[in-house]
Amino acid sequence: MDTIQTIPTMPRIGDMAPNFESMTTTGKMKFHDYIQGKWAVFFSHPADFTPVCTTEMTGFANEKAFFDAHNTLRIGLSIDSIHAHIAWVNNVREKTGVLFDFPIVADIDMSVAKLYGMLQPGESETAAVRAVFFIDPAKKIRLIMYYPLNVGRNMEEIKRVLVALQTADANKCAMPLDWKPGDKVIIPAPKTVDELQERLASNLEMVDFYLAKKSLN
Numbered sequence: 001m002d003t004i005q006t007i008p009t010m011p012r013i014g015d016m017a018p019n020f021e022s023m024t025t026t027g028k029m030k031f032h033d034y035i036q037g038k039w040a041v042f043f044s045h046p047a048d049f050t051p052v053c054t055t056e057m058t059g060f061a062n063e064k065a066f067f068d069a070h071n072t073l074r075i076g077l078s079i080d081s082i083h084a085h086i087a088w089v090n091n092v093r094e095k096t097g098v099l100f101d102f103p104i105v106a107d108i109d110m111s112v113a114k115l116y117g118m119l120q121p122g123e124s125e126t127a128a129v130r131a132v133f134f135i136d137p138a139k140k141i142r143l144i145m146y147y148p149l150n151v152g153r154n155m156e157e158i159k160r161v162l163v164a165l166q167t168a169d170a171n172k173c174a175m176p177l178d179w180k181p182g183d184k185v186i187i188p189a190p191k192t193v194d195e196l197q198e199r200l201a202s203n204l205e206m207v208d209f210y211l212a213k214k215s216l217n
């Protein structure tokens with residue numbers, strides 16, 4: 001008989017971000033209270049005192065001004081202890097001058113990592129993969145990235161998708177392939193015959209009525 005494989009439930013785009021309480025490097029956190037009214041990027045790393053993770057966390061620290069300007073909190077997580085986190089934060093600050101100024105969840109019992117689908121046993125039984133959850137002010141998950149242990153994330157892409165989500169919300173539009181801030185955006189397709197006529201008579205950049213772009217400037 002074939003083995004029946006059970007697929008664990010994982011958060012999906014559009015779901016409410018799961019709530020939790022945990023110790024972090026900046027004190028005890030009630031997640032939903034902490035992210036109240038803000039965007040949040042919630043990211044896991046496999047382990048403290050490892051090289052790729054150190055570069056990534058340094059990237060999140062260096063982009064403080066960007067995330068602040070975009071009303072976005074940064075929250076890290078690994079399944080290391082609070083003592084390991086504190087020692088690592090201190091070590092990186094001493095060696096490089098960079099302070100990981102955002103909270104890092106100490107998920108020693110892996111409960112939060114499991115809740116967020118960050119533990120992917122085919123990749124590692126003992127470490128979280130490199131996940132990034134983009135959570136909006138309504139606490140809804142809007143975009144998810146998962147990277148394996150041996151490939152670091154791309155900070156430009158993390159920043160790009162955050163701006164894309166915020167711009168799409170603010171302008172009720174969608175972003176085409178490779179969109180970056182300043183590029184034209186895609187406007188919704190017409191919903192009535194009158195809107196269609198209006199669209200066809202417009203001087204928008206248009207392939208046909210269903211693919212029209214406009215500048216936000």
Ligand code: BEZ
Pocket residue numbers: 046047050051052053054127149150
């Ligand atoms: C790293 O961050 O360098 C790393 C962490 C876990 C496994 C492999 C690499």
